[in-house]
Amino acid sequence: SQQGEEDPQALSIQEGENATMNCSYKTSINNLQWYRQNSGRGLVHLILIRSNEREKHSGRLRVTLDTSKKSSSLLITASRAADTASYFCARANFNKFYFGSGTKLNVKP
């Protein structure tokens, strides 16, 4: 499968702590994107990192990509209760995304 793995499946932290989620893939990608989904709602695009990039920042988000290890990580710094959601990485290959099973993040106030 091109989907690879995401870990952890669930993560519970206190407000103010950092949250790190990991995403691995098995075949080559054009880019990798991270999306957030609040319970039962649509996905929100967070950040896109191209295959020739190693790190990207957007506000409190930091994404890294290691193509040699076929892995990416999403770091959310100084987490807030409003960050509670499921986070999906989407491995982009040609015309299609391959979504992983996601990481469910719970930020306790």
Place this chain on the structure above:
Amino acid sequence: DTEVTQTPKHLVMGMTNKKSLKCEQHMGHRAMYWYKQKAKKPPELMFVYSYEKLSINESVPSRFSPECPNSSLLNLHLHALQPEDSALYLCASSPGQGTLWGYTFGSGTRLTVV
């Protein structure tokens, strides 16, 4: 306008009913997508429209029939569905077909088939 609007938000239908889901965007995006998401699972691609033409059908059963009347509208016609078709149906759009851009998703239609 930077949104994708989906209606209705919730839909309950019987297995003999015919219903339609609607999706609208006014961002000038030329690619639109239907995804299906079961509980605690990732979204699964169903259909892709590019420039109002069906580009990808991911072997979706014929009881799901997509339609793109114009560049801003995308419909999903439903007929003779099964209870296992109950899911969250998400519409998305992007400037062009492909994965070079982030997708803008609607908030979904929660479909229950009884």
